[in-house]
Amino acid sequence: MQIRWTEEASDSIEQTLDYWYRNNGTFTYSEKILNETEKVEKEILSNPYSKQYSDILDLYRKIFFKGKFSIYYKIDEAEEIIWIIDFRSNKQRPLF
Structure with a gap:
């Protein structure tokens, strides 16, 4: 299996990373989010169900x-x- 992101999900993570860059003035927190997201992708690939x-x-x-996400x-x-259908902050209303 392989992982692909929908356009909506890609836009959502990009907006999130950009928000934290603008908020903090550094890429450090955005990089942490991205690194954790990559770990989650590997975890999903190894046991998707x-x-x-x-x-x-x-x-x-x-x-x-x-x-948080x-x-x-x-x-x-x-x-x-x-x-990947959606990426979102858990401060937003969940899909379920």
């Missing part, structure tokens, strides 16, 4: 970075792709 699942939305959710993803078994 182990995360919180919503039957209604057919989405999985992985909460990470000390509970979530990645929502969908598994396309036929294409062997894990689609």
Whole structure:
């Protein structure tokens, strides 16, 4: 399997990283978020079905970075792709 990000999810993480850069005046926190996101991608690849699942939305959710962020993803078994559907701060309303 491979991981691909939707345009919406890519935009969301870019906006988040940009926000923290502008807020802090340094890339340090943004780099930490990005590093943790890469770790989560590897974790999802190694065991994609182990995360919180919503039957209604057919989405999985992985909460990470000390509970501050979530990645929502969908598994396309036929294409062997894990689609990252959304990246969001947990201060936002969750998808489920």
